Amino acid sequence: EVHNEGGSKRVVVTKELPGERWLKLLTQADCRVEVSKHPEVITSKDTIKKLIGSQCDGVLGQLTEDWGSELFSALQKAGGSTYSNYAVGFNNVDVGAATESKVSVGNTPGVLTETTAELAVALTMAAARRVVEADSFMRAGKYEGWLPTLFVGALLQNKTVGIIGAGRIGAAYARMMSEGHKMDIVYYDPYPSKKLEEYMKGYGELLKSQGERPVTCTRVETMEEVFKAGDVVSLHCALDEKTKHLADKKMLGMMKEDAILINAARGPIHHEEDLVAHLKANPNFRCGLDVFEDEPHMKPGLADCANAVIVPHIASASQWTRSGMATLAAANIAGRLQDFPVWDKPDM
Ligand code: DGY
Numbered sequence: 001e002v003h004n005e006g007g008s009k010r011v012v013v014t015k016e017l018p019g020e021r022w023l024k025l026l027t028q029a030d031c032r033v034e035v036s037k038h039p040e041v042i043t044s045k046d047t048i049k050k051l052i053g054s055q056c057d058g059v060l061g062q063l064t065e066d067w068g069s070e071l072f073s074a075l076q077k078a079g080g081s082t083y084s085n086y087a088v089g090f091n092n093v094d095v096g097a098a099t100e101s102k103v104s105v106g107n108t109p110g111v112l113t114e115t116t117a118e119l120a121v122a123l124t125m126a127a128a129r130r131v132v133e134a135d136s137f138m139r140a141g142k143y144e145g146w147l148p149t150l151f152v153g154a155l156l157q158n159k160t161v162g163i164i165g166a167g168r169i170g171a172a173y174a175r176m177m178s179e180g181h182k183m184d185i186v187y188y189d190p191y192p193s194k195k196l197e198e199y200m201k202g203y204g205e206l207l208k209s210q211g212e213r214p215v216t217c218t219r220v221e222t223m224e225e226v227f228k229a230g231d232v233v234s235l236h237c238a239l240d241e242k243t244k245h246l247a248d249k250k251m252l253g254m255m256k257e258d259a260i261l262i263n264a265a266r267g268p269i270h271h272e273e274d275l276v277a278h279l280k281a282n283p284n285f286r287c288g289l290d291v292f293e294d295e296p297h298m299k300p301g302l303a304d305c306a307n308a309v310i311v312p313h314i315a316s317a318s319q320w321t322r323s324g325m326a327t328l329a330a331a332n333i334a335g336r337l338q339d340f341p342v343w344d345k346p347d348m
Contacts, residue, residue, distance in 0.1 A: 007032030009057040009337045014042055014065060017086065019323025022330035029334035031057070041296075049074045056080045058333045063087040064295075069097035076101040084332040086325055088112050088316075091239045091266060106332025109168070111324035112316040117172035119315040120264040123288025124177065124232055126309045127260045129153040130286075133306050154231070154258060154286075156181040158213065162230025164223055164246070165265070166193035170236030175199055177232070178215050182207065185217040186229045189237075192219050227251045232260045239266035249274040257282055264290040264315040272299035279305040290315045 004027040011031045015038070017023075026033050036042070036051055041064045048071055052059065056078040061067060067083060072094070075083065084106040085093055098105045126132055134151045137143060161177045163170045166189040174185045174196055185200060187193070200217035208214040220226060223246065227233055233255065237243045247261060248271035255261070263270050272293040279285060280301065288309040292298050295313060302308060316322065 001035045001037060003027060003033040003035070004030075005032060010034065010055060011058045011060065011333055011337070012036070012051050012053075012056055013060045014038070014048065014051060015062050015086070017060075017323075017326040017329075018319070019326050021323065022326035025327065025330045025334050029338040031334065031337065045070050052078050052080070054078055057337055058082040058084070060084045060086060060329050060333060063089055063092045065092060067092055067098070068094040069100070072097045072101035072103050075103055082106070082333055082336040084329040086329045089238070089266060104336050106329065106336070108325040108328040108332075111321050111328060113168045113172050115318040115321040116169045116264060116315040117176055118318075119290060119311075120169075120173045120234055120236075120262050120288075121176050121180070123262050123264065123290065123309055123311070124156070124234070124260060127262070127286040127288040127307075128156055128232075132309050154260070156183060156232070158182055158184075159231035160184045160186055160229055162226035162233040163187040163189075164226055164233070164235050164243075165189055165237030166196050166219075167236065169265075170234070171196040171199075173234055173236060174217075177234075178217075179203060182213070182215055183232075184215050186226055187217070187219055188221075188223045188226045189219065224251070224254060227254045230259060231256060232262065234262040235265045235269050237265060237269065239268055244268050245271040247271060247275065249278070252278040252285075255285070258284040258286075260285075261287040262289075263287070267291040267293040267295055272302065275299075276301040276305065279307050283307060 003023055007030050009031045011026055011033050013033060013035045016035055023033060042048060043064060045066060048065060052074050056075060057080055059075060061083060063085060080103060082104045083098060088107055088109045090107060093105055095105055130151045130153045161174060161183045163174050163185060166187045171193050177183050178185055178200060197217050200215060204214035246269050252274060276299055286307045290311050291313050
């Protein structure tokens with residue numbers, strides 16, 4: 001589908017995007033916008049090369065596409081100078097290869113923070129209180145009356161949340177969990193999160209002034225300490241060599257027998273086969289996963305684990321965030337191609 005036929009710069013958008021502002025923005029920046037109508041998730045580089053064609057100034061692409069040297073040099077050959085990833089995550093983008101091809105790269109930070117953290121909270125609550133299992137039980141017509149032992153789960157109040165990676169999303173999740181459930185925070189991050197620590201200090205003082213137990217926030221030196229201490233451990237780090245398979249047999253083995261592991265970051269941060277084995281061997285252990293090691297596939301056995309809550313990479317899927325991501329991704333391109341003063345427009 002082509003918008004603004006006569007635009008002076010050709011921009012390819014590999015998937016339809018929500019909202020309208022992103023398109024208005026690119027149109028105002030004098031871009032001819034071509035939106036691919038490809039029905040499936042595009043995984044083939046050849047399909048993307050066809051979309052780029054022989055002349056293309058910029059591409060707005062998806063995290064399911066492998067943006068490495070092959071695609072960046074195809075874009076450079078077509079005269080392109082910019083690529084914008086419709087995601088905050090960068091693990092599908094080889095920034096070095098982009099630099100070599102003189103292509104600038106953008107992403108969509110900021111607008112996903114609260115939405116993603118909220119989904120991580122939803123997974124935590126669903127896992128703790130066995131919401132999905134109980135829902136399936138109801139739908140299967142198995143409910144025969146109230147019982148003291150029916151779907152007994154875990155209370156989070158006053159317990160400890162472990163955070164791996166206290167960046168924007170990790171800190172927002174920590175705040176929501178602590179404030180919602182008066183939980184202590186133990187976190188690992190190479191950099192201290194001043195924002196989180198100050199917030200927790202203030203919240204702790206408020207609780208104290210009300211005669212309640214003040215919450216604590218502790219930054220620890222190793223990830224092991226987080227896995228050992230957490231009643232819940234939530235992964236919020238980027239995927240790289242250091243974090244790949246971080247939650248493996250060894251680390252899972254250090255966790256409390258009835259702990260909850262949450263991953264709404266990137267699938268390969270957990271070792272999925274080890275996780276399935278751990279879930280099977282420890283029925284009181286639970287997990288909430290938004291992401292999988294080999295998306296869109298799940299490792300064998302995961303779907304049979306009633307103690308796992310599993311959703312299809314929807315952490316950023318609120319209407320506000322998804323259209324905000326589109327606007328930001330388009331702004332990255334408009335700003336680069338036309339020096340377009342995107343944030344000065346009163347109608348933005
Ligand atoms: C991202 O942006 O990296 C999310 O995984 C998808 O919204």
